[in-house]
Amino acid sequence: MIRWKFLIPLVALCGMSVPAHAGDDDKVPYWASIDTDLANMRVGPGESYRIAWVYRREHLPVKIVRREGPWRLIEDPDGDKGWMRDLLLSRQRSAIVTGDGLIEMHAEGKAGSPVLWRIEPGVVGLLGNCESGWCGFDVEGHKGFVLSERLWGTGEP
Incomplete structure (x- = not known):
């Protein structure tokens, strides 16, 4: 009976070390x-x-x-x-500009918004939220929105 006193807490501790779900x-x-x-x-x-x-x-x-x-x-x-x-x-999350030619970084996630910068292929930036084909993009503090179709690193992997 004494063995069970030690075994039950040991089993409980082992169960605590394993995450409940992956x-x-x-x-x-x-x-x-x-x-x-x-x-x-x-x-x-x-x-x-x-x-x-x-x-x-x-x-x-x-x-x-x-x-x-x-x-x-x-x-x-x-x-x-x-x-x-x-x-x-x-x-x-980050992304890299792909394709040919410069892309425009806009102030908002829509085509009619002001253009802030033009970015060349190969530029890497931190990725924000992506909605309606536009993604927030931060290139060393230069923030704006670019078309998601020109970025590698968006969508489902």
């Missing part, structure tokens, strides 16, 4: 961004695998395709895939 953190794919100005993408999920790419672009958007322990299989805007440590990534 939540959105376990679902892939999802959007993320590189959270440092220097990040290595490897060919496999571990430090022993060779480095395939070195990224030097903080906030570059990436798609998380798979999880394996602390490693994430990512896809970058060019479609390249490889493994990166979760410590180098952030859930903060």
Whole structure:
């Protein structure tokens, strides 16, 4: 009988250490961004695998395709895939301008609003809410709205 006194609290403590539900953190794919100005993408999920790419672009958007322990299989805007440590990534949403030619950043999320800036392809910015084909976009403090069709990192991953 004495054994049960110790076993029941032990089982209860073990149950407390496991989350009640997995939540959105376990679902892939999802959007993320590189959270440092220097990040290595490897060919496999571990430090022993060779480095395939070195990224030097903080906030570059990436798609998380798979999880394996602390490693994430990512896809970058060019479609390249490889493994990166979760410590180098952030859930903060960002986007990169794609396509040809400049795009206009407007004061509001509609075509008739004043144009604040013109942005070239390859520019990375933090992503705000997206509604009716327009997304809030922040490029180093220059904030406005751009057409979502010219951004990689919006919509469903």
